[in-house]
Amino acid sequence: MLNIDSLQKGIVIDHIQAGTSMRIYNLLGLEEMDCCVAVIKNARSTKYGRKDIIKIEGDVKLDLEILGFIDHNITIDIIDDGRIVEKKRLVLPQTVKNVIKCKNPRCITTIEEGVDQIFKLCDEKTHRYRCIYCEQEYKPE
Numbered sequence: 001m002l003n004i005d006s007l008q009k010g011i012v013i014d015h016i017q018a019g020t021s022m023r024i025y026n027l028l029g030l031e032e033m034d035c036c037v038a039v040i041k042n043a044r045s046t047k048y049g050r051k052d053i054i055k056i057e058g059d060v061k062l063d064l065e066i067l068g069f070i071d072h073n074i075t076i077d078i079i080d081d082g083r084i085v086e087k088k089r090l091v092l093p094q095t096v097k098n099v100i101k102c103k104n105p106r107c108i109t110t111i112e113e114g115v116d117q118i119f120k121l122c123d124e125k126t127h128r129y130r131c132i133y134c135e136q137e138y139k140p141e
Contacts, residue, residue, distance in 0.1 A: 012077040013054040021052035065093040104136040
């Protein structure tokens with residue numbers, strides 16, 4: 001069995017759907033951070049069967065809206081002095097900025113450079129979002 005040291009100070013992103021940790025790693029820009037990051041893929045989970053985990057050492061700020069959009073079942077554990085001091089649950093964000101790309105070839109975000117890709121939640125039950133500029137619908141895979 002693989003053994004990863006516990007954190008003294010940092011963040012543990014837990015209950016990530018198996019196989020999606022690298023997408024989260026890239027969206028959060030963890031490769032650009034100057035801290036120790038451990039990505040654990042396909043760890044055993046009694047609740048989900050398999051899951052991914054990301055451990056980030058140090059005092060870092062994360063965009064929790066991105067994580068909520070990817071999977072609102074993810075849990076965030078804030079670690080200090082080797083103990084969990086806060087446990088955060090995620091929700092679907094009402095607005096997502098520069099995470100989804102509009103597929104409409106006529107949308108201003110496709111035509112003009114530098115325009116933010118902004119989507120609003122239109123159906124919480126099915127996790128559907130719409131582009132605020134052209135109303136193009138984004139459906140999760």
